Amino acid sequence: MSDKQKSITDSNLTASKPLLLHRRPDSLRIITKRLITQFVGQFAIVGFIALVLMAVALFFMLIRMSQLDMNRSFTSSGLQLLVDSLEIKSGQITFDPKLLTEVKESGGWLQTLDERGNVTSSHYTPVDVPNHYNAGELAAIWSRKRPFPYSLYIWIESKDGVDYTLLYGTQDTGHLLAQKAAESALITDRTIQLPNNLEHEIRESGGWLQLLDGDMKELASLGKSEGAPSSYSVQDFILRSEYADRYAAKLSSFFDERTAQTWVLHMPLPASSHKGLFGSIQSVMIFGFAGLLAVVLLVFIILAFVYAHRFGTPILHMMDWLQHLANDDYKEPTDRKGRPRSIHKDQKLKRRYRLFTEIFISLSRLSDTLKRNEDMRIRLERTREEWIAGVTHDLKTPLSSIIGYAHMLEADDYEWTREEVREFAAIMKEKASYMDAMIGDLSITYRLKNEAQPLSFERVEMNAFIERAIIRLLQDPRLSAANVALTRMDQELYYPIDPGWFNRIIDNIVANAVLHNPPGTAVRISLSTQDDQGFVILVSDNGQGMDEATAELLFERYFRGTNTEENDQGTGLGLAIAKQLVLTHGGTIEVQSAYGAGTVIRMAFPPK
Template sequence: MNIKRRLTLRFILQLAAVGGLVLVIAGTAIYWMLLQYAEISLTRDFATVGLESLVETSRITPEGLAEFDPELLKQVEASGGWLQSLDESGRVVASYHVPEDVPDAYDPGQLVAYWNGSADFPYRTYLWIREKDGVMLTLLYGVPDTASRLLKTAVLAGPEAEGEKLMLPAKLEQSLEQAGASLLLLDRTGVVRAAFGSRIQAPERFSPQELALQTRYPERYGFDASLHYNEENGQTLVLRVPLDRAAQPGEQPLIPEEARIVLTGAGIVLAAMLILFGLLAVWNARNFGLPMIHMLSWLEALGSGRYDEPEGRRGQPRSRRPSGGWRSGYRVYADVLQSLSALSLTLKRNDEERARTEAIREEWIAGVTHDLKTPLSSVSGFSHMLAAEQYDWSADEVRSFATIMVEKTAYMDRLVSDLSLTSQLKSGARPPASEPVELNAFLKNAVKQAASHPRFDNSDVRFVPALQPVTIETYTPWLQRIVDNLTANALLHNPPGTSLTVSLQEDGSTGRGDPARVVIRFEDNGSGMDEEVAARLFDRYFKGTDTDSPSEGSGLGMAITKGLVEAMNGTITVETAKGRGTVIKLFFA
């Protein structure tokens, strides 16, 4: 998988994970808000919501009794009420937070009278009847009916208005003040003529709708309202008792409880998302930013000639674990890091090779300079000797001096020719002309000519021809030069008495899967070469002997040989080992 696919997959998985977490956070916040709304509903209207929840969550025991949720039972006390569970005969089988003045058994008529308010009972009651698992559940829930009780007392007292104030008996006033209640007197048109207590959220004139809403929805206005209408004079008494004594009657909070829940839930979601995206940003910076900075630092180091990967505090490459595996975050850039590693290795090798080539070149220049100066000094010396007037040389001496000068100038000419030829081959020179050549006869003469050098008198050189005539198109001067160089290399760089066998074969193979019609094999039984020397055998300027050697030791012979073979569309290989001799093969198609 390439880096593009890995990055794409990584970001898709990342977005999916973040999206999933956001959904989980949002779902959790919504669930929390629903629970809060349910709790508000239970607190404000336990008579309907709470009783239904009690029945839904109840469990019927084998004895036929109902077990209720303890958390919901706590809401009974929180709402200021009490709860009884009745059997079919009206007896109380279970109760919770019940005052002492509440009976523990009810006659059928008594229960209904208390429920519909036709009998005097200091509590407002709510009845919930439902069958569950074959058992008839009857729940009776009651809350103190302070407003109705105080209103009945006020009606019996017959309050009178003096100006805008209602005159009430002292005992009634004390009861109203203890309950935090207020009493309003309205005329036929709904105008407030007199009042006792707070007039918060009490308009100067009540419309029928306003009066109905305040008595029907006490939680909306913050107080429980009860009224008594006098048909004789058309006046209406309205008594209001605060639902929450901690707040003033009718006083509304700055932010409604429902809005507070929504804002809290939204705030939790927003804070969680900010934390999530902050952590994601830090994670991305660590897993994507740091590797990129590391790679940029590596490239900068490469530009400065430092080829090793930048290391961390412990001396290990920052992208690698001590075990050698990729670190987290770097794995996605594995392709790039491997390419940088390969580039670093290549640049390092090139730099080392350049330094080595430069050293070889300097060494070769010194050797070539020495090789040129040595014969040149001989030519110059003999020239001065011949030109000196104080000497009278004989004809034999002059001929001897001239012979040496000819040899030295011929050596310099060959050296200059080698330099020119190797430069031409490097530039892609091709053979001037090719002609059909029968190799058995040609190689026999070429090997004989190459082995006729006086320095090879103690060597054994022989040629083994092919079984049948072999004819190819070739340029004979270059092929002769190849034979000369390979013969000289085998005999000059091995101990005296080394034997060389040159053989011609047909239908060979290069060893690389490419067929070859002709193979010329040079095999000696000399001392062989180690791997380092064999690897550099065909390098230009590589010289295995000292600079006092003749042209065969100039450091260009084997490089010229390889260039000539390849220029004639051939291939050259070497097989050697220390102490086992050397085999050089030429392949021509």
């Protein structure tokens, strides 16, 4: 690397460092503040989610336990809820329809009484239940001093200054069936025999019958379930009678005072009162807390993956990017589609990378600076090598000719005439002029390619400008017989160009079309406008054309080489200079050609 290149590269790197160092403290404070905000916000969200999950779990357990309690005994919890749901609408008493359904499923009935004992509303009430009660009658029924075929529960509630009496009655079907069995059963070989209709009713209900002696041991049974107990302790019998949900069966009994025997009817609970894992309060609590723990654990696992993805992915990407920079790869690492991982199609940072925005900006600037310095170093190195190779190649032949003629003039073996000396001098002058033109063209291409050639733009009417350029070009004696025609645009078009260098474009392109085709070749130049006042220049000829390989290298420097033995040869850089000037003006240039079909060069300049 030359000292000049090294100084340029070092100066760029030095210029980039103060910018990054100056931004570093502010960037760190911003990122620290953003991280604190993110973590505090995330933990607040996690805490809120945990509280919500706990509330949902507790609500579920309370609802389910209340449902189990109502299924076991509607009077213990459902009756209170039913009273709380009492409302007066348009003078009518209403209850929660769901609770009324529970009344029906529990086999009960419901009545409300006003202050005079009249029934004001009735739900599922049997026909043998009165629709009016006086105070003494109701008190006798309540104190069981008067026979009543139902178990009765009384609740008094005050609504809007009016006292309402709620009557809830239930009939213990199991008790009645057990009593009927005691009155009609025959015992044979530890087997209970019943009338067909009574046995059918018990079996239809899914129940089975037991006869126990005074010690609560089985004497006989009917339809006994497998694994059912054959004897009971006092505590066991009471628990089975009061907490049917624990045993998934309701135990109803009738004590025969004459024989001191107990008739027991076991009936399965309704399907709604015993559902698998949630059929008891213990199971509800166990699975409720287990479910809460599982969901909370799942939430934390998900959050762990989210945090790893949100914070880990950008950090790993930055480490990968730095590794690429260390390996002289100045592009951001890309995904499978070849796009930078941190950037959307709209060139904005992806959401998970925005937390480290300042770091990614610094990395991007560092990559751009390093790449720009590397490109400059390579460009300078390549330009230097091309300069040396080009000058060596293109100046060797004319210089050899000059040296040869100089040796001939210097030799003492010959005496050259004045005409011969003049001829030699003319050839040497021609070769020297060629070398001077070559050096000038090389200098121009070097400056244009490295953007070191400043242009001075001014708005020029293009029809008149190109027409004058062609007229001036045809005044060259070598081109005076050329068949060149111009087709102007339909309207005037003013466009910003550097007149001197744009004139060089026209000269090089048109002269190349005339000089490198047979005499009489027609060269046509046509101008046309593009949308929003851009324009196109087409230079076409009907000459000999060229093959595809030649067309691809047409605008490359040194492609033709030099052959100063022919007068129509230039420096070999005319089209390369034309291309660089077109690009410098913001345009594009392309060629289409084929043997025997002529050549078309198209130059397009965008709107400005």
